[in-house]
Amino acid sequence: MFKFDNTSRRSNLKSGIGLRDPHLEQIIEEKPNIGWFEIITDNLINADEKTLQMLEKIRSDYPFSLHSVGTSIGSVDDLNFDYLKELRKLSERLEPFSVSEHLCWSGAHGVHLHDLFPLPMTEETVLHVAERVEQIQEFFGHEILIENVSAYTDFVESEMSEPEFITQIARKSGSGILLDINNIFINSKNLGLDAKKYVSEVPKNLIGEMHLAGGEQREGYILDSHNCRVWDEVWDLYEYALGSYGQIPTLIEWDNDIPELSVLIDEAANANRRIDSICVI
Amino acid sequence: MRDLASIQKDFLNGVLKENKNKSLSVYRDLVVTNHLSALKDVYPVCLRIVGEKYFSYLSEIYLEKRPTNEPDLNVYGHDFSDFLLNEITEREELSELGYLSEVTEFEWNIYSASRKDFVPNSPEEIISKIVSNENVDVIFILNPSLSLSVFNYPIIEIWKEHQNEEVGKIELINSKNYVVVWKHNKDVVYQNIDENEFNFLNLLSQKKSFNELSEIYSDKEKELENFIATSINNGWIVDIEIIV
Numbered sequence: 209m210f211k212f213d214n215t216s217r218r219s220n221l222k223s224g225i226g227l228r229d230p231h232l233e234q235i236i237e238e239k240p241n242i243g244w245f246e247i248i249t250d251n252l253i254n255a256d257e258k259t260l261q262m263l264e265k266i267r268s269d270y271p272f273s274l275h276s277v278g279t280s281i282g283s284v285d286d287l288n289f290d291y292l293k294e295l296r297k298l299s300e301r302l303e304p305f306s307v308s309e310h311l312c313w314s315g316a317h318g319v320h321l322h323d324l325f326p327l328p329m330t331e332e333t334v335l336h337v338a339e340r341v342e343q344i345q346e347f348f349g350h351e352i353l354i355e356n357v358s359a360y361t362d363f364v365e366s367e368m369s370e371p372e373f374i375t376q377i378a379r380k381s382g383s384g385i386l387l388d389i390n391n392i393f394i395n396s397k398n399l400g401l402d403a404k405k406y407v408s409e410v411p412k413n414l415i416g417e418m419h420l421a422g423g424e425q426r427e428g429y430i431l432d433s434h435n436c437r438v439w440d441e442v443w444d445l446y447e448y449a450l451g452s453y454g455q456i457p458t459l460i461e462w463d464n465d466i467p468e469l470s471v472l473i474d475e476a477a478n479a480n481r482r483i484d485s486i487c488v489i
Numbered sequence: 490m491r492d493l494a495s496i497q498k499d500f501l502n503g504v505l506k507e508n509k510n511k512s513l514s515v516y517r518d519l520v521v522t523n524h525l526s527a528l529k530d531v532y533p534v535c536l537r538i539v540g541e542k543y544f545s546y547l548s549e550i551y552l553e554k555r556p557t558n559e560p561d562l563n564v565y566g567h568d569f570s571d572f573l574l575n576e577i578t579e580r581e582e583l584s585e586l587g588y589l590s591e592v593t594e595f596e597w598n599i600y601s602a603s604r605k606d607f608v609p610n611s612p613e614e615i616i617s618k619i620v621s622n623e624n625v626d627v628i629f630i631l632n633p634s635l636s637l638s639v640f641n642y643p644i645i646e647i648w649k650e651h652q653n654e655e656v657g658k659i660e661l662i663n664s665k666n667y668v669v670v671w672k673h674n675k676d677v678v679y680q681n682i683d684e685n686e687f688n689f690l691n692l693l694s695q696k697k698s699f700n701e702l703s704e705i706y707s708d709k710e711k712e713l714e715n716f717i718a719t720s721i722n723n724g725w726i727v728d729i730e731i732i733v
C-alpha cells in the first residue's frame with residue numbers, strides 16, 4: 209500500500225528543464241547550472257546503448273525525473289505491461305527522484321492514438337483509474353505522480369470538479385500529483401474553470417512536482433503547444449501556487465521548436481527567482 | 490448516462506472520422522498531424538513519389554482503417570506497405586505505382602534496422618565458437634536487424650534514384666529481386682542477393698540447426714559451407730547457440 213505525502217520529505221529542488229537530444233553533448237561538456245532534468249521515457253524505449261550511457265553520465269551530475277506519455281492510465285483496455293516493463297527498466301537504470309504519468313487516456317477498444325485525452329470526471333472513472341494507478345505502483349515498487357492534462361472538451365457525464373477528481377484518485381491510489389500550472393490556465397480559458405480556486409483545492413501534501421509551459425492562441429481556444437516561453441498569466445498563477453504550496457520542484461516544459469539551451473536555462477532562472485522570493489522553507 | 494467504455498468508444502469514433510463537433514475536431518487535427526509526421530519520417534521516398542498532398546490523404550485513410558494499439562509512436566506505420574498493397578488494387582490513381590508498396594516495405598526495413606541496437610561478435614569470434622563446438626549441433630543466430638524481402642520491381646534502384654535531387658527515368662523491369670537489409674557496424678546496408686542465398690537465409694530465420702541444414706544440403710556440402718562463410722563475413726550471422 210502506497211501513500212504519497214511530501215510533508216516529511218520535502219524536496220529542496222527548485223526548477224529543472226527537459227533533457228532533449230540537441231542539448232546532450234553541450235550539457236556533458238559545459239555542465240550548466242541547472243537544478244535537475246526531466247526525461248521523457250517514451251523517447252528512450254529501444255534507445256541505443258550509447259544514448260543511455262550519455263544519459264547515465266549526465267545523471268551522475270544531476271537529479272532526474274522520468275515522465276511518460278503512453279501508459280493510457282484512464283483507458284478501459286488492460287494496462288500494457290510490456291510498455292510498463294520498458295519504463296521500469298529505464299527507471300531502475302536512471303534512478304529518478306520522481307516518476308510521473310498523465311491522468312488521461314490515449315486510446316481504448318484496441319486503438320492507441322498517441323495523444324492525451326481528458327477523462328469524464330465520474331465516480332466510475334475515479335475507481336477505475338485509482339485501481340490502475342495502484343497496479344502500476346505495485347509493478348514499479350514505488351509511488352508515482354499523476355498529472356492534470358490540458359483539455360479542449362469536457363463531458364456532460366462529469367460529476368465533480370477537476371481538482372476534486374485528481375485529488376480523489378491520488379488519495380485512493382496513494383499516488384502524488386504533478387500539478388501542471390499551464391494546463392490549469394489553459395483549461396480555465398478553454399473550459400471556463402476558476403484557476404485559483406483549482407490551485408487552492410488541491411492538497412499541498414500531495415504535490416510532488418509542478419510544470420510550466422507556453423501555449424499558443426488558436427481560433428477559439430489555447431493549444432497546449434509547449435513551443436514557447438511561459439505566458440505572463442501562467443507565471444502569475446505559478447506565484448499563487450508557490451504562495452499556497454511552498455517550494456516544489458518545477459519543470460519548464462518545452463517539447464516543440466526546441467530553442468538554444470540558454471533560453472531554457474533563462475526560463476528556469478525565472479522560476480527560481482519566484483521560488484526564492486515567495487517561498488520560505 | 491454513458492459509462493466510461495462507451496464514452497471512450499464515442500470519443501474515438503469522433504476523432505477517427507471527419508466530424509463537425511468542434512471540440513473533437515481539435516483532437517482529430519492533433520492526432521492526424523502527429524501520425525502524419527511519424528509516417529513522413531519513416532517513408533520519405535513514398536512521400537516523394539506520391540507528393541505531399543496525396544501522402545497526407547493516404548495517411549488519414551491509413552489511420553482510420555488501421556489504427557494501432559502500440560503506445561510507441563516510433564513503431565507506427567509497420568503495416569503501411571501492406572495497407573498500400575490493398576489501396577493499389579482499389580484506387581485508379583495508384584494503378585501506375587505498382588511498386589509503391591514494395592518501396593515502403595524496403596523503407597520500413599531500413600528504418601527498423603537503423604533502430605536496432607546490439608553488440609555483434611566479430612567473424613573471428615563466431616568461427617572460433619564454431620570450432621570449439623564441433624561435436625555438438627548448433628543454431629546460427631541471425632543479425633537481429635536483418636530483414637528479407639522478395640520484390641517484383643528493382644526496389645533498390647528505385648529507392649536510390651529517389652535520393653537524388655532530380656529523379657531520372659527508372660526502367661521497371663518485372664523480375665524477382667531478393668533483397669536483404671541489415672545493420673553492419675552502425676550503418677544500415679542493403680544488397681540484392683540470389684535466390685539460393687535468399688533461401689539459405691530463410692532457413693536460418695526458421696532456426697534450422699546445423700545438422701538439419703546438412704541434411705537439406707546433403708548433396709551440396711560445399712555450397713552450404715560457402716553460405717555459412719559468406720553469412721558470417723557479411724554480418725548476417727552474428728552468433729551461434731548450442732543445442733542442448
Ligand SMILES: [Fe+2]
Nearest residue numbers: 355388419461
Ligand atoms: Fe505537463
